Amino acid sequence: MKKILFTLLTCCGMSPIFAQQKAPSPVLPGAFADPHVAVFNGKYYIYPTTDGFEGWSSDYFTVWSSKDMKKWKKEGTILDFKKDLTWAQKRAWAPAIAFKNNKYYFYFSADTNIGVAVSDKPTGPFKDALGKPLITKGQYQAQIIDPMVFVDDDGQAYIYFGQGRCYIAKLNPDMISINEASIVSYKPEGYNEGSFLIKRKGKYYLMWSEYDTRDPRYSVAYGVSDSPMGPFVKAQNNPILKGHDEVKGAGHHSVVQVPGKDEWYIVYHRFIIPNGNGYNRETCISPMRFDAEGNILPVEVYEKK
Template sequence: MKQITICLSLLVCAVLHTNVYAGSHSTSVKDSSAYNNPQKVALGDPFVLKDDNKYYMYGTGGGADKGFVAYSSTDLKNWDRVGQVYHSTNKNGWGIDAFWAPEVYKRNGKYYLFYSAQWKHNPTNEKENFKIGVAISDSPAGPFTDMKNAPIFDPGYPIIDANVLFENGKTYLYYSRCCYKHPVKSEVAEWAKKKGWYNEIEESWVYGVELKPDLSGVIGKPVLLLRPPVKMAKEEWESRSVTAHEANRRWTEGSFIFKNKSTYYMMYSANNFDGQHYAVGYATSKSPLGPFTKAANNPVLQKNGEVTGTGHNSITRSPDGKEMLCVYHGRTAATGHERLVFIDKMKVLDNGKLVVYGPTVSK
């Protein structure tokens, strides 16, 4: 019976994989009125902070030396390099490499930079010893100094991709548990093993936890919010790194939460960030800590033949404040393998459905 179920799942998966692009809300239309896609900014995991009438963009890479660089703009089209705003060598620095996915928030006149890095405290010599920290500055242009000489907390496994929500006097931290040493049973894992591709499939899951008011630690235990599907035909787009024989991992990462009316929307990325199938979906909840239900119209952002590897997004608003904008990284054949920043319009429709009008490429 199990064999029949897997065969049927494979058949459905193949059909969905063939037709998925026809049902996507993405568009390949060249839109010269958009935001100069791709931007002339080579960053992964881009995050944009609007501070008064100026935008600041942070991300992974960009020539940073064990830290993070920033760019500034007034129109989201023309960017000036601010320079490196965070250095691991600051007096409380605890990370040694793998500085990823910075996000900056303004609270009470201060700026807080959340990020992930490889923790130097590594008694068991783990290959992936990633943790999340927070640094503070008086300016969005830095310099940022770690609030303490250690990560915010250690859940006992490697974590990346911090995202923060300030809601009703509370602060919530969202993060992704890494795939590292986290094999999970699923129909996809069973299928890949029978094909002789992989003995096991590791997975990353998104968690949420409340932070202390001073951001020095967590309150209570983390709550599991999102994970890849157990059934092979369900949300098959999240398994393409495996079904395309790219990697023995399924990712759920790069979460970004926002509230629209009474509903919390959590956008997230699936598949290998370094491959073509990196894509974005979303889930909804009535509570900051779930339960979250994945949307039927996922993925809302994915490759379209011209742009690939679309993922790890954040959200900002247009200079006039009228439009929601999805900020993410991607690649084109013309720009090569390097990750560049894209900005496309997005909207929550009257029926609650979230759509992203991209990826687009400007002329």
């Protein structure tokens, strides 16, 4: 009944509010943020930032797995900066995962550089592929964080990154180097960080977070293009994810499609309830839907998976 009511209200242009309800519980126990969700061989994985540190000073990454996106199992630490990196020791933020060449490529922020590690399994362990950053701080006019990698149907991979401005480039076939000649930048109104790309029915949706992650107004907006390189036109019905009532700071998301279905879920963080803030965030999942014209409908943060 809740799902039917949600659909009826959103299709009529109204915002469904389940204000009398308690906010859904987070899907991961403890403080985790910037979740990247992926599905491999019918199993779902979340790669988050380990949160709860003043100044976001975590130095390792974990991965969690699930068969139904409801019960999640911790698979362990997959990259530990103190043991696995020689060029960065802290600020392990906002990872991403991609599969190509029969390998799993793990992209991550490390002390405001972007690195890449490789494994034969989605649960790692991952090995630093370069012994240095893939993208170095100061290399472009943005803070070098928040990588996201999208592999298109033709096998071409693209990387999206940057705080303050979004950079887009083609990855070379080895997945550990960038085609520098391809790089473009994009800064829609309101863009801050956390870019993420999906493809649906031939259209490319670039999504991003607006405001600062410490701001209760932190939220997600999007633009659409016919190309993964853009240009992207910002949609009118933004933001599509934001908090209200006791849910605050809902943003820095990723999106997953259920294999074989036009069924989508958005995974994001919010301030821990109660008494959370921009350093103490928790991971949640909500359904994400489209209207008949392909616009993303507003996500209701009180509706859970």
